[in-house]
Amino acid sequence: MEDEELKFQRGDLDSVMAAHPHVALWVKDFEAKYGSRPYYYGPLDRDARKIQPMNLIYITKEPIFVHMYRPVDADGSEGQTLWFGLEPQLTDEEENIRRTLIEVLLQEAPSAPSFTTDDEFENILSGMIDRYTILDSEARNATRRQGRMWEVLGMDDKRIIVTKEQRDRLRYIIIRDLIRNGPLEPLLSDEMLEDIHSVGLKHVHMDHKVFGMVTSNIRFRERDLLARYLRAMSERIGRPVSDNKPIIDGALLDGSRINIIFSDDVSMLGPSFTIRKFAEETISVTQLIKWGTMSAQVAAYIWICLEYGMSVLVSGETASGKTTTLNAILPFIDHNVKIYSAEDTPEVKVRHKIWQRLVTRDSKNEESRVEMFDLLKAALRSRPRYIIIGEIRGVEGATAFQAMQTGHPVIATFHASSIVKMIQRFTGDPINVPIRFFDNLNFAIFQEVVEAPGGGIARRI
Structure with missing residues (x-):
């Protein structure tokens, strides 16, 4: 990205247009239609939200650019925020x-x-x-x-x-x-997107780190094309989708998590999917401190706890940044020990030399199926220093507490917004952990999504 920033200076849209005819064609058409010229911002940062009116172009991965535009009505009210992916087009x-x-x-x-x-x-x-x-x-x-x-x-x-x-x-x-990634390449190349939502033949919507919910110019115009694309993508990630198995979870090649709901009788508006994007590089604890997600004192406390082999749950609501925080704190564990991870969808990023990474396996044949419960039972025989569970959802939660009881520290993420709700979920169906077992859990981190000063969203512990 540094090379791209040097190549095209902020404000120099003419140089971008000269180097990329598809951007030049887009800008000329936009000027003719709306009478205004976008501002070239360069690589995007959170200060971009200060630019008003919103009409800017930023670079993602050359030759892909993004045009952000928010129209203003005659009465001064603002419309929905539009995200236009600019990529080469064929005649x-x-x-x-x-x-x-x-x-x-x-x-x-x-x-x-x-x-x-x-x-x-x-x-x-x-x-x-x-x-x-x-x-x-x-x-x-x-x-x-x-x-x-x-x-x-x-x-x-x-x-x-x-x-x-x-x-x-x-x-x-x-x-x-x-x-x-075919027609989704402009979306997946944009590191400023967090979640990508596609429902049937509607325009794709995204959660943007800077501008919130935005609407894109990308859509599938035919159901057959959408169905073929999702079949091909699911087969590529090793989780084939079909009418017999219409719901699958998996990970794309860049580590992003995808959920596909395929069959029309399940997804009434047509096949749909959601992609949770992850940063190409693991976000560090120092970066989380800089963003205000956690304080330096909290980071130091977590460091001491992990250094001494304590068990922790990173808990919060959907999209609160649990996995990001989990990956950020893993370097606090001694790098000379064995780490064992068990996940449905591979999201955990461990830097340790001795890392036994396992994922579940779906199969129609029950004997061939490998579930989270099976992986955690195997973990108890593998003598790891730490067991990392991508996400506790079901009966594997009871096995996680049994691992803690046998002296194997556990780190996991969990969907619960408070300590009360966390205990309620663990002690109820389908996990059913007796409340008297909770003293095996040393501490928990609760993370939430809040409105950031100046607009947008932020995560806080």
């Missing part, structure tokens, strides 16, 4: 070239080099795109084998003539659709 001619290239790439895939990571796959795919296209400037000066004779011999030049700008756009779209 009809370029779309035909894309289809042809995809066919060629699929034909050549068996002979392509093997790969183990998405980055390697991206480099291979990018090289193949270069190999099967030729720039118009090169084509004018090259002797190309074309014609029926060369075609019969299988030696004709099949490269497609494109401009440099066309090749860049084609490269972006092909890699976006085959490796990354």
Whole structure:
């Protein structure tokens, strides 16, 4: 992001437009329609909410930009906040070239080099795109084998003539659709988004860290397209969705958590999904102190507790930042000990060298199914220093307290907004932990969402 900030200085929208034709086209159309020009902000920060009226463009991951706009009515009242994802678009001619290239790439895939990571796959795919296209400037000066004779011999030049700008756009779209996140790429590239909500064919809505709830220009226009996309995404993350199993939870490749509700008879307005985005890098305790989420004294207290092997629950309401806080405090544990984590969806980020990371496994076959309860039973035989549970929801809560009783400290997240509600949930169905067992829990952290000074939201312990 630092390189991008140096490349385009704040306020210099002209340079952005010169480097990115799709941004230039968007700005010109916007000016013609609304009579105002957006301000280029650069990488977004929380001070951006001070800019009024709201009409700014910020960079996420080049070549993707975001335009934030809040229209003002004639009476001075403000409308809903709009989020426009700006990414390269293909013309009809370029779309035909894309289809042809995809066919060629699929034909050549068996002979392509093997790969183990998405980055390697991206480099291979990018090289193949270069190999099967030729720039118009090169084509004018090259002797190309074309014609029926060369075609019969299988030696004709099949490269497609494109401009440099066309090749860049084609490269972006092909890699976006085959490796990354397809039409959701602009959303998932924006680190300022917390939750992404899609219901049927409606426009996607998001919870923004700076501007609150916003409405995007991204939507699925056909149910079949939406259904195919969700099937492909669920298969990619190893949790295939279907009419027989319409609800699944999983993790995307970047660590974001996704919940899909697929079947029309369950999700009445059409297939829907929610994505909880997580920062690419773990947020540190010092950053939480800087934001005011916790005080330095609270952080020091947690440090002492974890250093001496005490059990803790990080509790709060939905989207209160429980997992973020849990990940931030894990470095307080001695780095020379074994950590054992058990999760439904992999969200915990542990920096320790000895980390046994396990996740549950769904299966129609009961013998093949691995549930949280099974993982926690296995933990008791693994001799970890700490057992980390991504989230306690059901009967595994009783096993967590049994682990505490046997001398295995536990760290977990839990949905409850107060100590009273936490005890009520633990002692009731389906967890059923006897209240006399609660002295095994050393302390709990309660986190909540509050309105931040100057607008927006903040998390507080």
